[in-house]
Amino acid sequence: MKAYYYDESDPSSQQAPHLTDTVVTEEDLSAIGVFYRQLLGPHAITELNNIAREREYKNRDQIEVSPNSMKDAYESKLKIFFEEHLHEDEEIRFVEDGTGYFDVREDNKDGKWIRIKVEKGDLLVLPAGIYHRFTTDEGDYIKAMRLFKEEPKWVALNKSQETDANKYRREYLQSVKQQVAA
Numbered sequence: 001m002k003a004y005y006y007d008e009s010d011p012s013s014q015q016a017p018h019l020t021d022t023v024v025t026e027e028d029l030s031a032i033g034v035f036y037r038q039l040l041g042p043h044a045i046t047e048l049n050n051i052a053r054e055r056e057y058k059n060r061d062q063i064e065v066s067p068n069s070m071k072d073a074y075e076s077k078l079k080i081f082f083e084e085h086l087h088e089d090e091e092i093r094f095v096e097d098g099t100g101y102f103d104v105r106e107d108n109k110d111g112k113w114i115r116i117k118v119e120k121g122d123l124l125v126l127p128a129g130i131y132h133r134f135t136t137d138e139g140d141y142i143k144a145m146r147l148f149k150e151e152p153k154w155v156a157l158n159k160s161q162e163t164d165a166n167k168y169r170r171e172y173l174q175s176v177k178q179q180v181a182a
């Protein structure tokens, strides 16, 4: 995992790195409610299962985002994933292969995008209510396990006045404010 502020001034495609030299640390991510762990090696799945048990993730499935798996739907899927959106529950992804970018809004400062480059072995948990988006990188391939607290659910609510007032959004902003005050 490597995280940095996203270069908004770079006109290249969403799949380009948009790299800046402003690094974002795991502690910075934690301050906006983003949980990260690197799980590699022979014990990775055991560690993942332990975290899943502690955090009460009961269900899981797998997604591959690539032209090979999605065929003609790939380009339109990439556009959908890259719309700024939130979920009413955590987004939990364990990268099994390939690479991609999750962008998250840093709401406790001036609302900039933070780009998180993920690769094999990365477990990333985005809290309910955080605005975010996803894209594959120029490698056009990622395979990830999706974990769920309850039944698999992946309703994305695109940013609007309605989502700005959403209960989970308001609770998220409150939790971030409390972390800053603490």
Ligand SMILES: CSCCC(=O)/C(O)=C/O
Pocket (backbone or CB within 6 Å): 063, 065, 081, 091, 093, 100, 132, 133, 134, 142, 143, 144, 154
């Ligand atoms: C690598 S997981 C694909 C992206 C996704 O599932 C999602 O919900 C993005 O916000």
Ligand SMILES: [Fe+2]
Pocket (backbone or CB within 6 Å): 085, 086, 087, 091, 132, 156
């Ligand atoms: Fe999402």
